[in-house]
Amino acid sequence: MGTEVEYTPFELMAVAGARELKNGEIVAVGLGLPVVATFLAKRTHAPDITIMFELGVIDPEPIHTGVGLADPRVWYRSKVLSTFVDMLGGVLHGGRVDVGFLGGLETDAYGNLNTTLLGDPKGKFRHFVGSGGANDIASSSKRTIIIIRHEERKLKEAVSFITSPGYIRGGQERAQAGLPGGPSRVITDKAIFGFDPESKRMTLLSIHPGCTLEDVLGTMGFKPIVPEHVPFTEPPTAEQVRIIREEIDPEGIYSG
Amino acid sequence: MDKVVTLSEAVASIPSGSHVALSGFAITRATMAFAAEVLRQGIRNLTVSQCVGAMDADLLVGGGAVSRILYGGGSLDRFGRLACVNRAIEEGSIVAEEYSSLSMVFRYVAGALGLPFITIRSLRGSDVLKHLEEKAPSAVAYVDDPFTGEKWLALRPLNPDVAVVQVQVADPEGNAWIYGPRWDNEEQVKASKRTIVITEQLVPTEVIRRDPERTVIHGFRVSHVVHLPFSAHPTAVYRVYDYDADHIRLYAEAAKTPEGMRAYLDKYVYGVKDHWEYLELLGGVRHLTKLAADPILGY
Incomplete structure (x- = not known):
């Protein structure tokens, strides 16, 4: 055994996200952890990744952390500054985006995402950010990766509002809606999930070091498919942690 | 001027x-x-x-x-x-x-280009679409692709x-x-x-x-x-x-x-x-x- 590397749950999630990305892929990202994961992949095993932000930004190299996509800090040293039609239209709807990285208020057993409202859509509810480009990214990316905190209220059997479709109610429902792709991974701070090829139900793939199966299942609002043998998630390397802390998020804004 | x-x-x-x-x-x-x-x-x-x-x-x-x-x-x-x-x-x-970002901009695009409607992959299978069908029934509809027969969601120009x-x-x-x-x-x-x-x-x-x-x-x-x-x-x-x-x-x-x-x-x-x-x-x-x-x- 080598020296134990110390890391936070956020850093483990970012590293797990980065591992999902292959060199040369086009990645549509929102802010926060997906940005850290994508920059990490770009600085390690996948230097030729293309990063796309929906509002018209490609491959920025920010040196200050922004408050959101609309913050010019996030556009610094971009290769392209253009439009929604160019990015969400010509790149995403045109079928060129390999991976969409999405988060949300809640997701469910079939990887549907809600960013619109909590409560009863027909009665009393609290309204939030809505779709932005999330529905578009969930609909047209070749695959999507969902990053979400591991809490019972965030991992539900069925979300209260499908803002961005996963496999809808499972089986062939997504394909029948005319949608390609679908969620490939759900990364939480306790585990990584995939989806069963037939039923499309969320399936436990690995448990983060330090967590137990009981802990993972006891803090979810539904029961995922659990295979007989579930490995531990590979922990971050010292170099990956160093890059996140020193190069990508030195101010600790994303991870703080 | x-x-x-x-x-x-x-x-x-x-x-x-x-x-x-x-x-x-x-x-x-x-x-x-x-x-x-x-x-x-x-x-x-x-x-x-x-x-x-x-x-x-x-x-x-x-x-x-x-x-x-x-x-x-x-x-x-x-x-x-x-x-x-x-x-x-x-x-x-x-x-x-x-809407979603792209479906909104597609409605502007159709309006800009003088098209009768524009088709889109987004919104399908979502509650965003269900809500639009209830609240704005004149903004969304389905059409058949005249070339392949495939069903598409159409948006009205804005x-x-x-x-x-x-x-x-x-x-x-x-x-x-x-x-x-x-x-x-x-x-x-x-x-x-x-x-x-x-x-x-x-x-x-x-x-x-x-x-x-x-x-x-x-x-x-x-x-x-x-x-x-x-x-x-x-x-x-x-x-x-x-x-x-x-x-x-x-x-x-x-x-x-x-x-x-x-x-x-x-x-x-x-x-x-x-x-x-x-x-x-x-x-x-x-x-x-x-x-x-x-x-x-x-x-």
Whole structure:
């Protein structure tokens, strides 16, 4: 055994996200952890990744952390500054985006995402950010990766509002809606999930070091498919942690 | 043709009940001075549209000028929610047609190109579509692809009465340059019956003629040009000034309650005669100079 590397749950999630990305892929990202994961992949095993932000930004190299996509800090040293039609239209709807990285208020057993409202859509509810480009990214990316905190209220059997479709109610429902792709991974701070090829139900793939199966299942609002043998998630390397802390998020804004 | 007018004159050209497309995106290039003047002139019953909701729409909704919003969702980024828009949706006091960013821009594209409809892959299988089918049944429908027979979702074109766009540079005819990403602004302009350009810098047409590749708003589409510095404050204008984080925080806090919003409006909108008084209230040149963009960073 080598020296134990110390890391936070956020850093483990970012590293797990980065591992999902292959060199040369086009990645549509929102802010926060997906940005850290994508920059990490770009600085390690996948230097030729293309990063796309929906509002018209490609491959920025920010040196200050922004408050959101609309913050010019996030556009610094971009290769392209253009439009929604160019990015969400010509790149995403045109079928060129390999991976969409999405988060949300809640997701469910079939990887549907809600960013619109909590409560009863027909009665009393609290309204939030809505779709932005999330529905578009969930609909047209070749695959999507969902990053979400591991809490019972965030991992539900069925979300209260499908803002961005996963496999809808499972089986062939997504394909029948005319949608390609679908969620490939759900990364939480306790585990990584995939989806069963037939039923499309969320399936436990690995448990983060330090967590137990009981802990993972006891803090979810539904029961995922659990295979007989579930490995531990590979922990971050010292170099990956160093890059996140020193190069990508030195101010600790994303991870703080 | 010289179309330069005061903000007050440009706003007076908009009748109550108009559909206005706004250029803001969260906390950047939002039509803040415009929105404040709309409230001061008492214009009401507006339909407001933009791909991603911004602070301009929130101020207009907070001031009671909006009866209907078409947008793809939105926020003040990490400063908070669009509290006034969200509260109005929760209370049912405005009609909200919610889209995704791309489905909104596709409606502008269809309007801009004069198409009868435009097909899209987005929205299918989602509750966003279910809500639109209930709230805006005339905006969405299914069509068969005449070549393959495949079923597609179709969106109706959108043609706002007027687009109001914050830009960095314009000439007196309204030919305009936008620095930085332009999100839906070009399509908003092309889809709208006319455009009001609000510019940080007014330049002679000769300057435009030297770099015409930069022109993203065609002068002939523009009815009024307003030359007004810091007219997007407290939101950012790339390469001109940064967002005013303290003021956005102050707004976000105030907007959390109707009483707080009322007090904000009384002080910063109704408590001043015009945009110039607003800038003085903020602290004038001494304050605004702090927001000036670094020429390399652009913020």
